[in-house]
Amino acid sequence: MTTIRPFRCDDLFRFNNVNLDPLTETYGLPFYMQYLAHWPEYFQVLESPTGQIMGYIMGKAEGLGEQWHGHVTALSVAPEFRRLGLAGKLMNGLEEISERKRCYFVDLFVRVSNKVAVAMYEKLGYSVYRRVLEYYSGDVDEDAFDMRKALSRDTEKKSVIPLPHPVRPDELD
C-alpha cells in the first residue's frame, strides 16, 4: 500500500532515488526549506510499505485577485513506480488544496520536450496557456509550456484562455 504524507526535513536525505532522474530538478536546501516553512500542505511524499520514497510533489499558492492560483513547482515519481497513477494522485491532492484555498486555477511549467509529462498533464485536464521562451537554461536553453487548469472558482474559465504569442521569462507575472 502507498502512503501519502507531508514531506519532512529528513526526506531530503532519502529522496535521491527519485531525484536522480534527469528531468527532475535538484534545488539547494534553502529552496526546499522555504517551501516546507511556507506551504507545508503543498509538499507531499509517497512512501512504500518498506519506507522507500516513491515520489513527491512540491507546490505553493500565490498571486493577487484573479491571479490567485496553486502552482506545481516539482513533481516526480521514481522510475520503478511509474504508470501506477501516483502522479495523478499527487496532482489531485494539490488541486483539492487549491480548491479549498479558493484559487482560480493551478499552473505549472514543463519542458516542451518532456512529452510524457505534457501528455500526463493533458490527461489530467491541463492545457497550454502560453509558451515561455528559453525558460530552462543549460548548454542549449529550452522553452517551457506554462500549462493551466481552471478550478471551480473560475466559472468562466478565463484563466486558461491561451495567449496567442510566446513570452520571455522576464515578462512572467
Ligand SMILES: CC(C)(COP(=O)(O)OP(=O)(O)OC[C@H]1O[C@@H](n2cnc3c(N)ncnc32)[C@H](O)[C@@H]1OP(=O)(O)O)[C@@H](O)C(=O)NCCC(=O)NCCS
Ligand atoms: C511525469 C511523471 C511524474 C508521471 O508519473 P506517473 O506516476 O508515472 O504518472 P501516472 O501513472 O499518474 O500517469 C497518468 C497518465 O499520464 C500518462 N502517462 C504517464 N506516463 C506515461 C508514459 N511513459 N507514456 C505515455 N503516457 C504516460 C498516461 O495517460 C497516464 O495514464 P494511464 O496510465 O492511465 O494511461 C513521471 O514520469 C516522472 O516523474 N517523470 C520525471 C519527472 C518529470 O518529468 N516531472 C514533471 C516535470 S513538470
